[in-house]
Amino acid sequence: MSYTVKTIEWRGDEVVMIDQRVLPLLEEYIHHATWQEVGDSIRKMVIRGAPAIGVATAMGIALAAMQSSATSYEELKKDLEAASKGLFATRPTAYNLGWALQQQQEIWGQPGDPDDIRAALKKRSQEILEEDIAMCMAMGEHAAPLFPPGARILTHCNAGALATAGYGTALGVIRSVFQRDPTIHVFADETRPFLQGARLTAWELQKEGIPCSIITDNMSGYFFKKGEIDAVVVGSDRIAANGDVANKIGTYTVSVLAREHGVPFYVAAPTSTVDLSLADGSRIPIEEREICEVTHIGDHQVAPDGIAVRNPAFDVTPHQNVTAIITEAGVHREPYIESLAGIKKGK
C-alpha cells in the first residue's frame, strides 16, 4: 500500500503543493501562505483532481482563518465567508470543492473563540487529507478483485496520488491490483489538452514500476477493437444521484467504446464526490477553459493565430455506460439511484 508522491501537505503554517503544470520534467513545490494563493493554484491547475481540490480548499479556509486579524467571532466569520466565496468560484465542476467548504463551515458556522476555530480548521483540513488517503486505499481493496489476471487496463486523465491527497482513486485501484498481480499492463490516455495522462499518470506509474504505455486519446478505439483492453477505470469530479458521472473530457467517448466492445467500465471516487442534490448529470456545470490550452502545448504553438477553439474541460458519462462505481464504502451497481442513496445515508 505504498505510494511515493506528496501532492499537498502542511509545512508549518504553509500549504505546499507539487506544481502539476511542470511535471514530469520538473519537480517543483509551491508554498502558499494565503487562501488567495491557494485559489490561484486551483484555478491555474497547479493542483487538480476533485479530491485534491477538496483538500486544498479545506487548507485554504484554514489559511484564511490564520490570515484574518479578527479578534471577534463575527469578524472572523465575515472573512471566512469571503474566502469561501472566492474559493468556490475557482473551478465549477469538482463537487469535492463545495463539500470541503461545507466541512469547514460546520466548524466556523458555530460561534466560538477565533483562535480555537483557527486551530480546528487546520486540524480538520489535515483530517480530510488523511481520510482521503484511507478512502483511496479502501477503494483499491474493494475494486481489486474485479480485475482478471494479467488485466490490460485503460485509464483516462490522472486520478492518481496527484489528484488526491495520495494513493489515488482510479490509480489507487490500479496500485491495489498491481500489488496482487504484477503482470497487469496499463494504457494511459495522454489526455489533451492538459496532458494529465502523459505527464502525471505515466510519471506516477513509472515511479511505482507499474508497466504502462502512453497512447494518444484517439488510439484507444484501435486497442479496444483488437481486444487488447480488458477493463477501464477512471476517477470522477462529480457523480449525480442516478450514477451519471462527470469526469475529464474524453471519458464519455471511452465509455461508449467500452460498451461497444463489451469491456467493463469502472469509476472510482470517494462518496464526497456524489452529489445527491442533482437527479442526473444534465445539470452538472461543465467548465470551458481558455483556448490557449488547445492552441499551445507548453510554449509551443500548434494552431494558426486567431483560430476558434472549443475547450470543455469535462463531460458526463451516462450511468448506463458505467459497470460499477467504487467508493470507500464498496462496489455499487445499478440501480445507482438506490445504491448511492444508501451510502450517503449511512454516513
Place this chain on the structure above:
Amino acid sequence: MSYTVKTIEWRGDEVVMIDQRVLPLLEEYIHHATWQEVGDSIRKMVIRGAPAIGVATAMGIALAAMQSSATSYEELKKDLEAASKGLFATRPTAYNLGWALQQQQEIWGQPGDPDDIRAALKKRSQEILEEDIAMCMAMGEHAAPLFPPGARILTHCNAGALATAGYGTALGVIRSVFQRDPTIHVFADETRPFLQGARLTAWELQKEGIPCSIITDNMSGYFFKKGEIDAVVVGSDRIAANGDVANKIGTYTVSVLAREHGVPFYVAAPTSTVDLSLADGSRIPIEEREICEVTHIGDHQVAPDGIAVRNPAFDVTPHQNVTAIITEAGVHREPYIESLAGIKKGK
C-alpha cells in the same frame, strides 16, 4: 472552386513541396532533385495524405529516371526498379503509393528510348496531379447535396488540399458545401500525435474563410452528445473491397460515436484509394511510427523519459459504420462489395 494551397509541383526539373511539419507557423518549401529526397520527405511527413503521397511517388519515379545516367532501356529499367522498391517502403498504409508506382510502371515497363521514357514519366506525374485535383472537385460536387443547411461538420486529420494535389478529398467536400452554404461550421479534431487537424486543416479553412473550431480528439463525444454535430466527413488511406476504410488513427472512434448518435459518417476518396485485392480491412497493413511523436510535441517533451508508448498511425473503420463512400465516380453505399467493384470495373 478555388483553393489557394500549393502542396506539390514541378519547378523546372525539381519537385517542390510545402513542408507540412512546420505549418502553420512557417510556410517553407523544400526542393527535391532526387527520388531519395522525395522518399525521405514522404517518410518524414514533409508531405502526407494518401493522394498527395501518390503524386509525390509518381514525381519521384520521374526524378529517378532523370537522375539515371542510363543510355540503354535495360539500364534505366534497373534504376527504376530500385527507385520503385525504395519509394514503396516509405509508408505502408497509403494505397495510392503503390497505385502511382504501377501507373509509372505501365510506362517504363515497355521497352523504349530512355529519353522518351523520362519525358513520359514526368508528363504522367503531372497528369496524375491534375487528375487528382479534378477528382477532388468531382467528389465535392457529388457530396455537397448530402449535407443539410447550416451543417455542423466534424472532420478528423487533414484530408485537404495539403493531403492531395489540391482542393482535397474530405476538405474538398467541405469546400463545395461551403460554396453553396456559407452558414456551415466545421469542427476540426486536432489529430494527435502529428496535429494535422490543428496545424493543417485549421490553416486551410482559415485561408478560405470557412468557419472552423479546433477541438482535441477526446472532445467530439461531448459535441455529438449535445447534438452539435450533423455530419462527419473524412478521407482515407486505403479502402478494402467490402468498404472497410483505413484512415488516420482515431477515425474508428469517430465512426463509433457517429453511429451511437445517428449522425451520418462519410468517407471521401478517389477510386485510386480502393484496393480490391483486399477482401476486408483486417489485412490492411497498419504502420506504427516512432514514439517521439507521442512523447514530444515539436521540441517540447510531454512525457517522462523512458516511458513506453504505442503509436499506430492508422485504424480501420468497418463498412457497417460508413454511411457512404464518395469517389469521383459518385456516392457509393452498401453493399460496397458491389458498388465499389462496379466503379473500378468502369475505369
